[in-house]
Amino acid sequence: MRWMVGALVVAALALGGCSDSGTTGGEPAAAVSTVQPRSVAVVWADILGQRDQIYSAVSKGTDMWHEDCAQVSAAAAAMDALAVELGKSIVVIPSSDPRRGGVELLLGYLQTTTSSLRSAAIEEHVGSLPAMMIGLDALLQGIESHLTREELGAESVVKRPGFNPVRPPPPPSPI
Numbered sequence: 090m091r092w093m094v095g096a097l098v099v100a101a102l103a104l105g106g107c108s109d110s111g112t113t114g115g116e117p118a119a120a121v122s123t124v125q126p127r128s129v130a131v132v133w134a135d136i137l138g139q140r141d142q143i144y145s146a147v148s149k150g151t152d153m154w155h156e157d158c159a160q161v162s163a164a165a166a167a168m169d170a171l172a173v174e175l176g177k178s179i180v181v182i183p184s185s186d187p188r189r190g191g192v193e194l195l196l197g198y199l200q201t202t203t204s205s206l207r208s209a210a211i212e213e214h215v216g217s218l219p220a221m222m223i224g225l226d227a228l229l230q231g232i233e234s235h236l237t238r239e240e241l242g243a244e245s246v247v248k249r250p251g252f253n254p255v256r257p258p259p260p261p262s263p264i
Contacts, residue, residue, distance in 0.1 A: 126178045130242030132171055133233075137244050139168040140229060143206065144251045147222045153215045161210035161218065165203040172199045179236075191235040199228050227254035 142164035146157040176196050182189040202225050209217050229246040246252060 126180070127174065129175065129178045129181070129236065129240045130244070132175045132178050133236075133241050134244045136168055136171045136175065136229070137246060137249060139164045139171065140225065140246065141249060143168075143225070144222060144249070147218045148251055150219070151215055153213075153218075155213070158210045158213050158215070162207045165207035165210065169200050169203040169207075172196045172203065175232075182240075188235045192232055195228055195232045195235070199225075199232065202228055222251075223253055223255070226252055230254050 143161050146153060146160045146164075149157060173196075176193060179189055179192055182192075202221065206218070206221050206225065209215075209221060226246060226249075233241060233246055
């Protein structure tokens with residue numbers, strides 16, 4: 090049996106061939122990978138758009154339906170990918186600049202938060218989503234505070250509907 094699997098692998102390699110990872114169609118790899126990252130402002134606008142999608146569903150409170158939870162999950166997953174893209178876009182900031190380190194740290198927290206949002210939405214724990222939304226707004230405001238207005242463009246999280254980075258006080262003790 091083992092020889093049959095080995096023969097199939099050899100046949101697949103012989104028929105399909107292996108491509109050299111350094112070239113594609115005779116062109117050097119450097120010429121193929123010239124995709125430039127999108128600007129920080131464009132990625133930031135997309136992140137805020139996903140934040141608005143999350144807010145529109147979470148603002149329904151406990152009246153959220155399965156579709157609303159799916160919307161939160163999809164937007165959180167998209168925001169996670171956009172956080173990675175923003176990390177690639179901030180390479181224009183010199184590595185010696187402390188702002189870059191601050192943004193990179195906050196992007197890690199953002200990815201943790203979006204993962205938690207997505208998990209809560211998938212499990213339909215709608216009671217925990219408003220507090221997570223407050224944490225998300227606080228993280229986005231922190232990222233925004235490390236970047237200049239020229240880098241961010243005209244978009245700001247503080248101008249978004251329902252922006253609230255402050256957690257409400259706990260309810261009074263019954264004792």
